[in-house]
Every structure is written in structure tokens, then in C-alpha cells.
Amino acid sequence: MTAPLISLRNVGKWFKDGRVVALEDITLDIAPREFVSLVGPSGCGKTTLLRLMNGLLQPDTGTVLVRGEAPTPNSDLAMVFQSARLLPWRSVLGNIEFVLALRGLSRTARRERSLGLLGAVGLRDFAEAFPHELSGGMQQRVGLARALAVEPDVLLMDEPFAALDAMTRETLRAELLKLWARRGTAIVFVTHDIDEAIFLSQRIVLLRPRPGAIETTLTVDLPEPRWETDPRADPRFAALRADLWNRIHAMSRDGAELEELAYAFDPGTTKGI
Numbered sequence: 557m558t559a560p561l562i563s564l565r566n567v568g569k570w571f572k573d574g575r576v577v578a579l580e581d582i583t584l585d586i587a588p589r590e591f592v593s594l595v596g597p598s599g600c601g602k603t604t605l606l607r608l609m610n611g612l613l614q615p616d617t618g619t620v621l622v623r624g625e626a627p628t629p630n631s632d633l634a635m636v637f638q639s640a641r642l643l644p645w646r647s648v649l650g651n652i653e654f655v656l657a658l659r660g661l662s663r664t665a666r667r668e669r670s671l672g673l674l675g676a677v678g679l680r681d682f683a684e685a686f687p688h689e690l691s692g693g694m695q696q697r698v699g700l701a702r703a704l705a706v707e708p709d710v711l712l713m714d715e716p717f718a719a720l721d722a723m724t725r726e727t728l729r730a731e732l733l734k735l736w737a738r739r740g741t742a743i744v745f746v747t748h749d750i751d752e753a754i755f756l757s758q759r760i761v762l763l764r765p766r767p768g769a770i771e772t773t774l775t776v777d778l779p780e781p782r783w784e785t786d787p788r789a790d791p792r793f794a795a796l797r798a799d800l801w802n803r804i805h806a807m808s809r810d811g812a813e814l815e816e817l818a819y820a821f822d823p824g825t826t827k828g829i
């Protein structure tokens with residue numbers, strides 16, 4: 557078996573002097589080139605898990621290793637958030653070149669790589685535009701291009717499409733899968749949307765709240781590439797969806813609030829929290 561890219565062993569994380577146990581006993585490996593989604597109700601620790609992986613937080617128990625070492629905010633892990641967080645005073649091109657300048661690339665190399673990435677996310681013609689001139693979906697594309705600019709072997713994505721309209725979300729999911737297939741970047745993707753998780757991932761980690769812990773891990777055995785034929789028509793998609801839904805119901809019977817979970821994971825819609 558290939559050595560994991562990210563390895564968490566018995567990780568615990570708490571806040572407020574231990575009064576909030578955000579995560580407890582998390583053991584999880586992410587392989588190179590793998591696409592893994594983290595799902596679970598609000599407060600189950602998904603974002604905390606990402607922040608532990610990129611070294612922004614330190615675990616209180618257990619170990620987090622990236623390529624065999626404790627991650628630091630400078631480890632080559634790129635992060636994409638719900639909002640693109642672009643620098644408003646820089647052009648689209650400038651936003652990408654900026655991160656490459658921090659890495660010490662020459663002016664020519666910066667320009668070449670940035671324009672190539674803008675082409676990859678369909679925004680070559682908007683290189684000179686400023687963030688406020690772009691739609692939310694276009695801004696997210698720039699955020700994605702900027703994250704990929706540093707050629708990370710891991711991309712950590714925290715609900716990157718949650719604030720976008722349904723059509724843009726669909727397009728960006730397909731584009732993300734194409735980029736992932738082409739570049740071989742491992743992706744850890746947080747979402748509240750079960751359909752999105754099944755569509756994108758090879759593996760889904762379902763977390764339960766209070767304290768955040770792994771409820772189960774499911775392998776998504778659907779044919780790839782998934783942007784070519786809609787996997788939602790596949791009976792295995794429905795089976796996975798039902799499986800996740802049943803597990804979430806079982807969780808709710810174990811004590812979490814049924815209403816919150818039903819709202820978060822209404823199986824009749826793709827809406828999130």
C-alpha cells in the first residue's frame with residue numbers, strides 16, 4: 557500500500573480549556589491523489605479537522621502528519637474557502653502572481669504559470685479584471701486557480717461551492733473533477749451536501765457531533781470520470797445516499813437533535829444547512 561499523504565492518529569482537539577471537545581480519537585489516512593469528503597452535521601468538527609491538517613491548529617492529543625512530518629502553515633497545502641478571499645486591489649492575474657511571488661518565482665515564470673491556470677479555470681480573458689467585476693462563481697474559480705498555483709499535493713476545501721447558485725455549483729464540480737484528474741492533487745473536501753459528496757469523492761467520512769468523531773467511512777464505487785455521465789442516474793448512487801441518510805437518522809436517534817439533522821440532510825433536496 558502507498559504511504560499516506562496525510563495521517564491522523566487518535567487526534568483530539570478541544571477549545572475553551574477543554575469545555576468544548578471539538579474532535580475525539582480521529583484516526584484517518586488520506587492517500588496521494590485521493591478525493592475524500594468530510595460530511596456531518598454542523599459543529600461535528602469538519603473545519604477543525606482541515607485546520608489541523610494544514611497546521612493552523614495543533615492537536616491536543618494524538619498526531620497529525622503530512623508526508624511524515626507535523627504540518628506547519630507553510631507546508632505545501634492549499635486551502636479554498638466558501639468565499640474566495642481575493643485581494644480586491646489586485647487584478648485577477650495579480651491575485652495569482654502574488655502567491656507565486658511569495659514563493660520566489662521570477663516575473664516571467666509567475667506570469668506564465670498564472671495565465672496557464674486562468675486558462676485551466678476558463679478565465680483567461682479576465683486576467684486584467686478586478687475581483688469586484690466578477691460573479692461569485694468566477695471569483696471561486698480564481699480562488700481555485702490561486703490555490704493550484706503553488707502546485708500543492710493536497711488541496712483542502714471548506715464548503716467551496718456552498719455560496720453559489722445551483723447551476724454554477726454543477727459547473728464548478730465538474731471542473732474541479734477535471735482538474736483533479738489532470739493534476740493528481742489529493743483533495744479533502746468539506747460539504748453539507750450529500751449528493752455533492754457522492755458525486756465528487758472516492759471516499760466519504762461521516763462525522764458525528766458532540767464530540768466530533770468518525771461515525772463511518774464509505775467508499776464511493778461509481779465509475780469515473782463522473783463529469784461525462786451523470787452518476788446520479790446510477791442505482792449505486794441512490795444506494796449510497798440511502799445508506800448515508802440511514803446512518804444519519806441512526807445518529808439522531810442516539811441523541812443529536814433530529815430537526816437539525818433533518819434540515820441538514822433532507823434527502824429530497826440537495827440543499828445544505
Ligand SMILES: Nc1ncnc2c1ncn2[C@@H]1O[C@H](COP(=O)(O)OP(=O)(O)OP(=O)(O)O)[C@@H](O)[C@H]1O
Pocket residue numbers: 571572576577578596597598599600601602603604605768
Ligand atoms: N476557535 C474556537 N473556539 C472555540 N470553539 C471552537 C473554535 N473552533 C471550533 N470550535 C467549536 O468546535 C466544534 C467544531 O467546530 P467546527 O467549526 O470544526 O465544526 P464544523 O463541522 O465545521 O461546523 P459547520 O458545519 O457549522 O461549519 C464546535 O462546537 C465549535 O463551536
